[in-house]
Amino acid sequence: MAEITKNGSPRKESSYSERELAGIAGFTLFSASVLLAAFSPLLATPGTNTPVMHGLTHGTMFASMAGFYFVITRFIKRRNEFVSSRRAQAVFLVLQLLLPAAVLLETALELAFPLALQFTLWAIQGAASAYFSCTWADLRSSLGEERIRSANLWSFGLAGCIVTGVLAMPSFVGLTVFLLLCACSFALLVASPPSGTEATSERDERWLAETSRYSANGSYIMTVDGMMCGVIAGLVVARISKGVLPPTIMGLAFVCVALIFFVLHKKAPGLLAMGRVQLVLLPFLICGLIISGFLQAPWNTVAALPLFVILYLLDYTNASVLSLRGTLLSISPCYCFARGRIFIVLGQALGWFAGAFVATEFGKGWLTVAAMILIVLVCIYIPVATVNPDKYPIIADAPDPAKDQAPPEGAQGPTPELVIEQHYKHKCAEATRTYNLTPREGEILFFLVKGRNARHIADQLYVAERTIKTHTYHIYQKMGIHSQQELIDIVEQQEANDDTAESCPPIL
Known part of the structure; x- marks a missing residue:
C-alpha cells in the first residue's frame, strides 16, 4: 500500500x-x-x-x-x-x-x-x-x-x-x-x-465567483x-x-x-x-x-x-x-x-x-x-x-455536478480493479468514521488509498475532475494532511474492524 x-x-x-x-x-x-x-x-x-x-x-x-x-x-x-x-x-x-x-x-x-x-x-x-x-x-x-x-x-x-x-x-x-x-x-x-498554469478562463472566473466566498x-x-x-x-x-x-x-x-x-x-x-x-x-x-x-x-x-x-x-x-x-x-x-x-x-x-x-x-x-x-x-x-473548524476564509463548498446529472445511458457503474484486499476496505471505513468524512468523501478516499488520480476517479464516478479535486481538498483538511502519500500512511495505521465494514463506501 x-x-x-x-x-x-x-x-x-x-x-x-x-x-x-x-x-x-x-x-x-x-x-x-x-x-x-x-x-x-x-x-x-x-x-x-x-x-x-x-x-x-x-x-x-x-x-x-x-x-x-x-x-x-x-x-x-x-x-x-x-x-x-x-x-x-x-x-x-x-x-x-x-x-x-x-x-x-x-x-x-x-x-x-x-x-x-x-x-x-x-x-x-x-x-x-x-x-x-x-x-x-x-x-x-x-x-x-x-x-x-x-x-x-x-x-x-x-x-x-x-x-x-x-x-x-x-x-x-x-x-x-x-x-x-x-x-x-x-x-x-x-x-x-x-x-504550467493556464491563463484564467471565463469558466474559471464564473466558478470562482460562485464558490469563492x-x-x-x-x-x-x-x-x-x-x-x-x-x-x-x-x-x-x-x-x-x-x-x-x-x-x-x-x-x-x-x-x-x-x-x-x-x-x-x-x-x-x-x-x-x-x-x-x-x-x-x-x-x-x-x-x-x-x-x-x-x-x-x-x-x-x-x-x-x-x-x-x-x-x-x-x-x-x-x-x-x-x-x-x-x-x-x-x-x-x-x-x-x-x-x-x-x-x-x-x-x-x-x-x-x-x-x-x-x-x-x-x-x-x-x-x-x-x-x-x-x-x-x-x-x-x-x-x-469550534463552529465549522475546517472552513477556510475563501472556499465554500463547490457544487457537485453528480447531483445534477445522471450517469451516461447504458453505463455499468464503476468497477475499479480489485487490487486492495478486504482488510483495507475495513481500514478505509474506519478512517471515514474517525475523520467524519461524508459518504461521497469516503468513496473518493477509497480510490485515493488505491493510488488513483483525480482523472481516473472522475471517470469512474461520472463526475467532473474539478469536483474530485474539491472533495480531495476537503478530505485533506479534515485529516490534517497535505499529500496523497500521507493519506495512504494514515489509512494503513487504522485498526481494521469488521464492525465498521458496513460504513465503507459501496464502490466494489
Missing part, C-alpha cells in the same frame, strides 16, 4: 530536475528576504530606528501587501499572465530593491531622506513582496501536490538559517547581502520551469492571528533595536517554527489542520498574552519570544495550506494564495500599528487595556473556531 503512488504505479524515489531545484532555491532566498524585511530592524534608518517608527513602517508594509492582494483578486482578471510575465517581474524586482538601496545609501553617505519618501518606499516594498509571493505560489504549482509541502518546509527552514546569518552581520554588510538575496532570487526565478469564522481567526503576530513581533523588534536582544534571535525563531512543524508533521499530522492547531495552541496564546501584558521588562520580552514562535507557526500552517489549494482545486494558485492571505496580512498591519501606538508616551498608559483587548479577542476563538 505505501508504495502506491497517485497514478497507480509503484512509488519510485525521484529527484528534482535542475530547473525545479533552481525554483526551490529561488523561493528560499525570497522567503529569507521577506522575513528580513518584515520581522527585523535591518531596513531601519537612523531616523526610523525607534519602536514607534518600527511599528509605523512595518505596518505600512503589511497594509500595502494586503492592498496588493485585494487588487490582484478583485481587479486583475488575467492574473496568471500578470505574475508570470518577465517584464512585470523585472519591474517589481526594481521596486523591491528601492528600499534597501535607499537605506544603504542613507547609511553609507549619512543622508536623511524625508519620512514621506521612506514610508512610500516601505509601501512599495510591501507591494513588491506580495507580487513575488504570488509569483512563487504560482510557480510551485508545477511541482505537484506531493512536493509542494516538502519544498515549503525545507525552504522555510533554510530561510530561517539565512536570516540568522544575515542578522549576525554588520548593518552595512547585511544590507548588501539583502540586495543580493533579492537579485539572486529573481535570477533563479528566471531559470525555473514555467508554472469568505467565511466569517475563518476571516476573524486569521485577522486576530495577524494582529497578535504583529504586536508581539513589534515588541521583539523594538527590543532588538534597543540592544536588549541579539538580532539573530528572529532567525532562530523561524528555525524553531520549521522544527516544530517538522515534528508535528511526523508525529501528529492531524494537528496541522488550521482549526485543530489553533485550538491546541489557544491556552498558550492566552497565557502568553497575559504574561506579556502584565510583566515588566525584560521578563515580558522573555515571554514574547516563545509566543512569537507559536503565532508564526499558525501563519506558516496557513501559508502551507494556501500553497496547495490552487493545485487541489485546479484553479489559479496565485488567486487562492492572495485571497487567503488578505486577512492575516491586514491583521499584521493592525498589530504593528497598535504596537506603534502603545510605544508612544500616550499609548504606554493603554498597554494593560490593549493586552486585555487581545485576550478577549483570543478567547472568542473558542466559539468561533
Whole structure:
C-alpha cells in the first residue's frame, strides 16, 4: 500500500530536475528576504530606528501587501499572465530593491531622506513582496501536490538559517547581502520551469465567483492571528533595536517554527489542520498574552519570544495550506494564495500599528487595556473556531455536478480493479468514521488509498475532475494532511474492524 503512488504505479524515489531545484532555491532566498524585511530592524534608518517608527513602517508594509492582494483578486482578471510575465517581474524586482538601496545609501553617505519618501518606499516594498509571493505560489504549482509541502518546509527552514546569518552581520554588510538575496532570487526565478498554469478562463472566473466566498469564522481567526503576530513581533523588534536582544534571535525563531512543524508533521499530522492547531495552541496564546501584558521588562520580552514562535507557526500552517489549494482545486494558485492571505496580512498591519501606538508616551498608559483587548479577542476563538473548524476564509463548498446529472445511458457503474484486499476496505471505513468524512468523501478516499488520480476517479464516478479535486481538498483538511502519500500512511495505521465494514463506501 505505501508504495502506491497517485497514478497507480509503484512509488519510485525521484529527484528534482535542475530547473525545479533552481525554483526551490529561488523561493528560499525570497522567503529569507521577506522575513528580513518584515520581522527585523535591518531596513531601519537612523531616523526610523525607534519602536514607534518600527511599528509605523512595518505596518505600512503589511497594509500595502494586503492592498496588493485585494487588487490582484478583485481587479486583475488575467492574473496568471500578470505574475508570470518577465517584464512585470523585472519591474517589481526594481521596486523591491528601492528600499534597501535607499537605506544603504542613507547609511553609507549619512543622508536623511524625508519620512514621506521612506514610508512610500516601505509601501512599495510591501507591494513588491506580495507580487513575488504570488509569483512563487504560482510557480510551485508545477511541482505537484506531493512536493509542494516538502519544498515549503525545507525552504522555510533554510530561510530561517539565512536570516540568522544575515542578522549576525554588520548593518552595512547585511544590507548588501539583502540586495543580493533579492537579485539572486529573481535570477533563479528566471531559470525555473514555467508554472504550467493556464491563463484564467471565463469558466474559471464564473466558478470562482460562485464558490469563492469568505467565511466569517475563518476571516476573524486569521485577522486576530495577524494582529497578535504583529504586536508581539513589534515588541521583539523594538527590543532588538534597543540592544536588549541579539538580532539573530528572529532567525532562530523561524528555525524553531520549521522544527516544530517538522515534528508535528511526523508525529501528529492531524494537528496541522488550521482549526485543530489553533485550538491546541489557544491556552498558550492566552497565557502568553497575559504574561506579556502584565510583566515588566525584560521578563515580558522573555515571554514574547516563545509566543512569537507559536503565532508564526499558525501563519506558516496557513501559508502551507494556501500553497496547495490552487493545485487541489485546479484553479489559479496565485488567486487562492492572495485571497487567503488578505486577512492575516491586514491583521499584521493592525498589530504593528497598535504596537506603534502603545510605544508612544500616550499609548504606554493603554498597554494593560490593549493586552486585555487581545485576550478577549483570543478567547472568542473558542466559539468561533469550534463552529465549522475546517472552513477556510475563501472556499465554500463547490457544487457537485453528480447531483445534477445522471450517469451516461447504458453505463455499468464503476468497477475499479480489485487490487486492495478486504482488510483495507475495513481500514478505509474506519478512517471515514474517525475523520467524519461524508459518504461521497469516503468513496473518493477509497480510490485515493488505491493510488488513483483525480482523472481516473472522475471517470469512474461520472463526475467532473474539478469536483474530485474539491472533495480531495476537503478530505485533506479534515485529516490534517497535505499529500496523497500521507493519506495512504494514515489509512494503513487504522485498526481494521469488521464492525465498521458496513460504513465503507459501496464502490466494489
